[in-house]
Amino acid sequence: MKISKAKLSDAEQIAHVELNSGYHKNKKFDALSMIKHFFSQKNASIFITKEKNKIIGYITLRKHKNLGEIDFLAVIKKHQGKGVGQKLFRYVLDKASKLRIKKLLLEVRKDNNKAISIYEKHGFKKIETKKKKSITKIIMQK
Numbered sequence: 001m002k003i004s005k006a007k008l009s010d011a012e013q014i015a016h017v018e019l020n021s022g023y024h025k026n027k028k029f030d031a032l033s034m035i036k037h038f039f040s041q042k043n044a045s046i047f048i049t050k051e052k053n054k055i056i057g058y059i060t061l062r063k064h065k066n067l068g069e070i071d072f073l074a075v076i077k078k079h080q081g082k083g084v085g086q087k088l089f090r091y092v093l094d095k096a097s098k099l100r101i102k103k104l105l106l107e108v109r110k111d112n113n114k115a116i117s118i119y120e121k122h123g124f125k126k127i128e129t130k131k132k133k134s135i136t137k138i139i140m141q142k
Contacts, residue, residue: 001084003091006046006058011035013055014046021074038071046072047091049084059088061095068101073115086118093122093142104142116140 006014015031018024024031038044044062048055057075061068070092075084096104108115110129116138124140131137 001049001087003047003049003088006039006048006055008036008039010046010048010055011039014048014058017055017058017076018072018074020076022077022080023074045095047088047095049088051079057084057088059085059092061092063096063099063101066100066102068096068099068104070104070106085115089118089122106140107137108140110138 011032014035018031018035019029035046038046038060041062043064044060046058046060048058050056056079057073059073060071062071070089073085073088075088093104104124106119106124108119116126119140122142124142126138127141128139129137130139
């Protein structure tokens with residue numbers, strides 16, 4: 001599975017992945033605007049993986065001095081459980097190391113036990129729990 005850096009021209013396919021990951025119950029979520037906004041940020045990158053020229057998963061990484069943040073990780077629902085998300089996650093961990101990021105943060109829904117388990121296996125620890133609207137999120141740090 002090849003992972004590459006996304007380009008702005010990939011934004012529509014990345015938004016499609018986000019909306020078809022099973023995460024969003026509200027289909028009115030404007031994933032395309034979110035992705036385009038992410039591309040406009042300094043020191044932010046999106047990494048993608050494809051199958052038959054279609055993007056099936058992506059992950060983001062932002063760097064602020066020695067601090068990094070993973071804001072989004074999504075895999076199309078029909079490709080979940082095949083290791084796509086884990087490969088993307090390991091890729092970004094390696095990329096963060098090469099960028100000399102000392103501290104890496106991410107947020108995850110409190111009820112997303114599968115993701116939390118993966119993050120903990122990679123050395124992330126829960127550092128804070130916060131409520132955002134009707135969702136409780138855990139902030140994790142490596």
